[in-house]
Amino acid sequence: MGFILGDIAGGWTIIKNLGFEIINYKNKKILEKISAEDFMDGTLKVKEVHIICRPDDFEYLKEIADLRK
Numbered sequence: 001m002g003f004i005l006g007d008i009a010g011g012w013t014i015i016k017n018l019g020f021e022i023i024n025y026k027n028k029k030i031l032e033k034i035s036a037e038d039f040m041d042g043t044l045k046v047k048e049v050h051i052i053c054r055p056d057d058f059e060y061l062k063e064i065a066d067l068r069k
Contacts, residue, residue, distance in 0.1 A: 015052060023058050025049040025065070 015022065022031040031050060038046055053061050 019054050020052055021055055022050045022052050023055065025051055025062065028058065030055070 012022070023029070024031065026048065034046075038048070040047055051058060051061050051065070
């Protein structure tokens with residue numbers, strides 16, 4: 001499940017100022033910008049799953065998420 005644009009529009013600045021990043025679950029890339037091709041056709045839902053966390057915590061949180069599958 002991805003996030004929708006409205007979920008992060010106002011919070012992105014707060015997230016960044018707290019030292020958190022929005023990190024792609026599959027390829028571990030930090031989200032730097034959002035563009036139209038990031039969304040499913042006809043919706044505001046992002047195609048990829050992301051984890052919001054400090055970069056140093058990403059692997060630990062991904063491991064927890066993987067165990068829940």
